[in-house]
Amino acid sequence: MLIPGAHYRLAFTQVILAFAQVFNALTHYQLDYPDLALILALVRGGSLARAAALLKVDVSTVFRAVRRLEAALGQALFEKSRAGYLPTTLARTLAEQAERAEQALEAARIGVEQGGEVISGTVRLTCTDSVLHALLLPALAQFMLAYPALTLELSTSNDFANLSRRDADIALRLTRSPPEHLVGRRLGAVSYRVCASTAYLKSVEPSDLTQLSWIAPDDFLPDHPTVIWRRQQFPGVLPSYRCNSMLSVTELVRAGLGVAALPDFLIDPAQGLRPLSEPLLGYDTSLWLLTRPDCRALRSVVTLFDELSHWVRLPDQERC
Known part of the structure; x- marks a missing residue:
């Protein structure tokens, strides 16, 4: 035996x-x-x-x-x-x-x-850098100590290619319509608001958003909801700063360089960010936890998937 x-x-x-x-x-x-x-x-x-x-x-x-x-x-x-x-x-x-x-x-x-079997192996997980820092890392801190034999390989990316190419096993993605060949769970809705730092607002008049310095995702994210919204609402506005990730956009706003439309999970009043608008109606999205159908046979992947389903929480959501 x-x-x-x-x-x-x-x-x-x-x-x-x-x-x-x-x-x-x-x-x-x-x-x-x-x-x-x-x-x-x-x-x-x-x-x-x-x-x-x-x-x-x-x-x-x-x-x-x-x-x-x-x-x-x-x-x-x-x-x-x-x-x-x-x-x-x-x-x-x-x-x-x-x-x-x-x-x-x-x-x-x-x-x-x-005294028994443990969950072991390597699981590859991909998400955007903003999701990694604001949502994934706090979740991992809650449960990973219970799985000392489980190894995670983390990568940041803005598309679904990692899962499609089998370069990753699990993805946390912001999307309204996840690819049909993937399976997963919708973890909640994500809305966007125009924000600025309290320091920046001391030097400008925020009533006319078109006169402010805008910070926005660059052409690497041409279909981002905030890009589409700004082009439709303020077609004459040219951003003063462009970044290749929403986390970088947020950091520039926090540094007092201008305004930007940010996801609600990145808006932290304790870090000096102040909303200047209500949620952008019609431009919200969803946070999805996704995997490939073939990964559901792997105990390590299923375990991590279930833990993330429980611990990844958006603002104002209660854990069941």
Whole structure:
């Protein structure tokens, strides 16, 4: 009978054996875990000194071990340069496998400590930078400590290409109509208001919005609701500043450089932002939590999806 976490050790062993068999066939040298740990430390550290610190050995030990391993494999793993030790394609591939083995061992350790199976693996999550800072990070802080064997890879993007290309497993997106090939949950409505900083308002007369300095998304976001609204309501206004993200737009407004239409989850009076308008009627959108249908079979993805559904909250929403 397998003890808790034994299946993780089995997976780790299978990873090692699979690569050992490949290299044994090519070089008659059988890789073991210390070899992979050495490669991983040098890839992460980029130099003999940093690798030695990670492995808790002296520099000469790392140097001799790398030379012995390259000689045994019959090919170089690193290119020596003034910048340090640069990994070859083979070294990067082996380092990735070493990380998987490392994660499997960590999951096994946690499983033994907790007396049962744990949620483990890597989940790739994508969202915009504004959603990341204002909504996702506060949510992750609420529950991620309960999943020490779960690894997240976070990326910021403004489109759905990450999920469509299978570069991500979960996405948090602002949209009225998510792509039909994705599945998910609508987490709530998002409205926009024209805002300015209290410092900026001390130097201008806010009654005529057309006379103020405008900050707006650039051509990277041509279909953004605030761009469409401004062009329809104030066709003669040319923004004084353009940014490639709503988070950057918000930072410029907060710095007192002008006004902008911002999503309500970025409007924080405690940070000196003051609304100058009611919500822009007809230009609201929704926050969606999305994934691919095939990801619903992955326990790690389903677990993170459910936790985010519970903890990601827009302003004025109560958690059930």
